[in-house]
Amino acid sequence: MSRDIFADAARRHAHALPGHTLLAAEPCAIPASVLTVDVLVEQSEDLEAGQKYTLRALLGGIDTVEDLQLFLGLNDGDTGRAVAGLLLAEYITYQPPADGGLRRLQLLPAGQEAARDAQLRRPMPTTMPVVYDRLTGAVTDWRRNSLRRSNQAKADPGRLLLPPASSMPVRAVDLSLAALTSTLDPRSRDGARLLGISGVTENRNFYHDAILLVFSDDETHQIRLGVDVDGKWSEPHTAALESIGAVERLRLSAAPVEHPHAPVTDSGERLSKADVLALQAAGDDPDGDGANRALSRAVIRWLGVYEHPARLDAALATSRRRLLISSPQIRTAVASMPWIRALEKLAHTVDVTIVWGSGDNDGTDREALNALHTAAGRANRLAVVQVATTPQKVLVSDSYYIITNFNWLSFRGDPSRIYRPDDGELVQDQALTDSAYDTYLTEACANAVEVVGTLPAKYRTETGSGSHATPTNHQMPTSSGNERQARRPTAPSKAERRREALKKLAAGQTVTGPVKRLTPFGAFVTLGEIDGLIHISQLADHRVEHPSEVVNVGETVTVQILNVDTARERVSLSLKAATSASSEPSRPGPESPASPAKTRRSR
Known part of the structure; x- marks a missing residue:
């Protein structure tokens, strides 16, 4: 990685x-x-205490070793060492006089300067x-x-x-x-x-x-x-x-994840969040190779939100056959010019597909999208696919895939500074990865409203059995896989119905609908073409361990709309708010007949 x-x-x-x-x-x-x-600052001389006091004694007139020893109160050995150190430093001389008299100690110029400093320290x-x-x-x-x-x-x-x-x-x-x-x-x-x-x-x-x-x-x-x-x-x-x-x-x-991803249901060795954190902690130790091996061998493991950016970089650096990145929005903070250049270089030898799309796509930077389109026009194996519905947030490489709540191509650059536990699951199994790649790419092609560049050969619009049709404008010729033009078909009616349904919803409304499914995070309620989430904290005024304590699948409930996010097609609901506001008349939700889903939607 x-x-x-x-x-x-x-x-x-x-x-x-x-x-x-x-x-x-x-x-x-x-x-x-x-x-x-x-x-x-007090600058100290490199002198021992005996040498310091010897210099001061010589400055005071003492000039024989015998008198010096009496003055210092030292024994012969200590006095001799002090004198020898000063001789070596050329602070004193100990030569006999010319007349052959008693040998005397004399200060040299450097010793006189040092001796005049009473403390031998100069602040x-x-x-x-x-x-x-x-x-x-x-x-x-x-x-x-x-x-x-x-x-x-x-x-x-x-x-x-x-x-x-x-x-x-x-x-x-x-x-x-x-x-x-x-x-x-x-x-x-x-x-x-x-x-x-x-x-x-x-x-x-x-x-x-x-x-x-x-x-x-x-x-x-x-x-x-x-x-x-x-x-x-x-x-x-x-x-x-x-x-x-x-x-x-x-x-x-x-903030909690409003629409958590559906967990991987395949059987296999699975490491929970607690397992992964414990192994990562052990892996930081010098002898943590065993913990790292356990993480790399797990068929399915929890993937913390903090691990995702590095996984995205690793996929760009290590993919050798294919790379699929599916993210609702694209921002220049992630899809920067250096990043796009690296993606384009990879797409000369690897099938690379970017899938994006979310409501009116207000969160996507046109600069980043145009740069990706330009790269797709140059690289012979890069496709940028816009879909009509919010895609699953996935990353698929050669031998592993990740399904997650993490916005792969827009996780940076959000000025709101709202953090969500956008964790995911890493699946490290070849057969499961191959199946996931085919499923997600087939669904993307089935829901595409624009394709720029070249899709992998299996997923291009071709005649013959087993091919997967990519929606195109009927006036355009069948794709050979070599053209670089953008295909802009009319948006499917289902997407139009969803957008119209969202326009009819507003914060503060009270609506009714059946409970579609339960997750540990809350309950999803069907409101015509749109599913809304009652977060677990909005189910009751008391602490709820699991949504099943309050509601059941198939039960029709009355809820109040807390927020409508048209860009991401998300509706936040409250059951307790609707209960407390019983005096308000209920308003029915949109009742357009739902067409069969062609792709799993991001939660």
């Missing part, structure tokens, strides 16, 4: 907060200041640059060249700028000598001692890159944050974000 710093951070810290699910590992920036600190004012973390309010060991300037950090739309703990300027009293000393070059720590701080000049125009880890409480869905700084979980930053209410200040929120 392709690995980057965000995927690595997510894998390392997914299990950091028990009872929480990791929703995202995103680039962030910690506010920092570069301080110029005025300090008083002196100087300045030192320091990087200050404005989130934790602490001096750091970050280097100036590791920082971004504010304009650089703010120019990155995908990077969250974390707030500082305080807007007050840094003062001398906010700094400690111990913290400043720890930032000194190790080579100079032994030769200098900070005595005091006299002033601080602050430049706040900086940020330090980090990784923000967004967690959701499994019970309350409340957001909690963690921070990975320089590859390690930082408890001080995590505590600082909580203390300043960063979730509210950054306007982050969590």
Whole structure:
């Protein structure tokens, strides 16, 4: 799998907060200041105490070894070592006089200079640059060249700028000598001692890159944050974000999956969320090869939302026969020009199909879509297929596929900062993968309203048994698979009926309909052409463990519409709101006869 710093951070810290699910590992920036600190530094000489006092004694007039020994109160050996050290440093001389008298100690010029310094330590004012973390309010060991300037950090739309703990300027009293000393070059720590701080000049125009880890409480869905700084979980930053209410200040929120994907029902070895998190935690240890092997061997396993971006990169890098990506919307934040160039390069040797479509497609960037169409016109094995209904969110590669709630091609670039537990299931079985590829691509072709580029040979519009018809304009000739023109047929009547049904629904309405199916997340209610979801939290005023405690499949219920998302064709409902508003007359839902479904819809 392709690995980057965000995927690595997510894998390392997914299990950091028990009872929480990791929703995202995103680039962030910690506010920092570069301080110029005025300090008083004590520079020490490389002298032992005996040598220091010997120099002071010689400056005072003592010039014989015997007198020096009496003055110092040392034995012969210690006195001799002090004199020998000063001779070696060329601070003194011990030569006999010309007249042959008693040998005397004499200071040389360097020794005289050192001896005149009464302490042999020279306090002196100087300045030192320091990087200050404005989130934790602490001096750091970050280097100036590791920082971004504010304009650089703010120019990155995908990077969250974390707030500082305080807007007050840094003062001398906010700094400690111990913290400043720890930032000194190790080579100079032994030769200098900070005595005091006299002033601080602050430049706040900086940020330090980090990784923000967004967690959701499994019970309350409340957001909690963690921070990975320089590859390690930082408890001080995590505590600082909580203390300043960063979730509210950054306007982050969590929401349940409105339309969860249908779980894979095939039998086989299956690893649950708890199993995967435990194995990933064990895999971070040096001896975690067994855990990694267990993850790679599982036929079906839970796939955390934090793993999806790396899986998308890996599919682009490792697919050798085929690649199918199905996502309701396409955004330039994911489908960037470098990403599209890599996709186009892959499509010269691999069958690549992009399936997209969702309601009126307001969430799709035309720039990204046009770039994909252009790439499909150049690559001989790339097709971009727009479908009339919201497609399943899937990724199929050579030997595995993923069915998920994750928006493969639009998960970045959403300014709302609403995080959802968009997990999925990874199926690592060749037969199941082959079957899934055929099913999803056949359904895409059956519901296509536009195809740009070249579909895989089996799925092109051809005469003969066993071929799969791609909807095309009747005035256009049968495809040979080599043309690059866009095919724009009339939208199927079913899609029109769905859009018309959505227009008739509005928040606040009370409607009725039968319960179609139950999931652990809630109950789906059929409203004519549209299915709406009663999330489990909207079934009753008390805690509900499973929707079956309140409603049954086939039962007709009265519900209130909470929200209508026309872009994604999603309707959120509340059973308890309808119950409490019993005084309002019920309004029947749309009653257009439903045509047989040609494809599974994303939940």
